[in-house]
Amino acid sequence: MTNMLIIVFAVSLIYLSVTERFRIYAGLVGFQGVLLFGISFLQLDRITLATVIFVATETLIFKVVVVPYLLFAVIRRTGVVRVHEKALPSFYSLLFVTVGLLLSIVVSFSMNTTPYNLMFFIVSFFAVYTGLFLIISHRKIFSHLVGFLVIENAVLLLSIAIGSDIPMLLNIGILLDIFVSVLILGIFVMRLRQHTEDLTILKDD
């Protein structure tokens, strides 16, 4: 079941890299939050109230509700609904992402991942690749933001791979990370709405 959810997560990454509508971006980010909740819940060795609350907070509350809500709010406020300018057409994006997936598989297989589940490594590497690809290949801030959120999801997926006995400090780190992503969304994107085309005031000339 865990592997199934991880594969669906990988498919959502491929979809993210080729889509052009911001509503789909926001929806997919929320959907990935649901998948991460399912994966982390299935990985729990002991189900206690504290762990369930923690997992639900960082996935269901933040990644499924708060982050997509803010993304949709940004779409409403800016009125920008789709990517107008990409460095690459969708076909080439698909090609690059497929190469990324293959690379992730090769790198993960070349590592001795025992006793950890290999799938976590493949999809985490792939998510980092996709996130960076979204940031590099798009001009709009919104796409950059989605790229960052995908990298955040990769971090969470990799931390789930470590196991359910994850130290409290790591949990604090992950929560702090989520807090920063919400902060970026909540404050800066709202203020930057007039400048969503590109940011080019600062340059050397």
Next chain:
Amino acid sequence: MLTANNIIIGFFSASLLTGLLAGLVRSKPLIRTLTALYAAIHLAFTLSAWMHKGETALGYFTFDPLGLLLLSVLSILAVTTIYHGFIYVKDDPPRVYSIYHAALIALIASMTGAYLANGMTMVWIFVEATTLAVAALIYHDRSAMALEATWKYVFVCSVGIALAYIGILFLGFTTRDARLLHLSFSSVAGIAKLANPLYLKIAFVFVLVGYSTKMGLFPMHTVTVDAHTVAPPPISAFISTTLMNVGFLAIFRIYELFSATSVLTFMNHTLLLSGFLSLLISAGYMLKAKHNKRMLAYSSLENMGIVAIALGTGGIGYYAAILHIVLHSFAKAGLFYQIGQSYKVLGTYNLDESGNYMNLFPSGATALLLGLLCITAIPPSGMFISELLMFKALVAEGNFVLLILSATLLCYILYALLTRALHIVFSQPRSRAAGVKVTVSPWQTVSQYLLFAMVILVCFSQPVFFRDIVNEIIKNLPR
């Protein structure tokens, strides 16, 4: 009783209290008093920390030589930065004034935590905290440019820090036990020797790329360059020195942990490549930059490149790296304070609009020339010694190609920096500045002369205690 635990608890409680008060009150004299008091608390804390050298506090903090050395640099620069900050924000509205000082206190506390953290996860948490604090400071002027720089800083730092976090997670994979992730550096060092080298390499690359956002090193250097352009000059001084030292410390900690393993050569090559590319980019953009603060930002990139090359070369290069990072902090902070004053006198940061500075403000112009002398490592600058040691290490390693390439790029950077500085000081402006010109008291340059004097003194004599501390820092690294 002043135990290690008590002074840590006392310091962070005092930071929280003064930071909150500075953020809540609107009386400028009261905020000034609180911030000055905080600088005194930080100095007292640093002195107490030295008295507990080698001890661990609460399990999460350690008073090791590198942390203490960088903490001392922070304590000194905190005093000068707070002083220049008082001057810079004196006419700001009370709300902006209080946010500035609250964020500054938060930044100093976060950097202190990062220096003294006794594990990669703790370092990471404090580095993340520095991003949040410094974002509020970069956005100080509330302009479109400030918003863009803040956005870029927070965004790129967050991506970088997320990548660094993946590196830290890989430490957990190498040890096959996630619970070991919160262990001290020394505990992890023992386990690293038994780890899969591929995991260590991946961890190092992620940590290097991630923390290069803070160290201002290639490939994530752009973020600090933009931040410098718009941040208030005293904050630029902090970003370019003590905050870069945080990035250096995080990378150095991992380097030290893995140095006894088979990945040492890989780490050295990666550092040499990153350092060389930093020098190359700095040289490429130095002549293109028309903004006086951006010019200094590229100089920081150059100096971090030198530090990376020195560290990656090894041998005497380790000593050179530590010496360079300390001296660069003093020289660059002084230069940023000075460039802030030049803005007031000339009414611009634009190179073409700058000029005739020696006639308008002789004390500041002399400080600018002295600072340039220090940062470009021209004798009697102490940075001449650290760069000489770096070249000596390259010769010892037989790395003549990198030596020639680095020397050529440094000559180019020297030419670019000096022609610009001499234009600002002696030439007439090429075009008229639109900004308002303000008179600056020569007494405000005293702190800069003191910082430059420290850099110059090291060229003639390095204090014994300083040499001992640096040798203690590098004693675990392979010879």
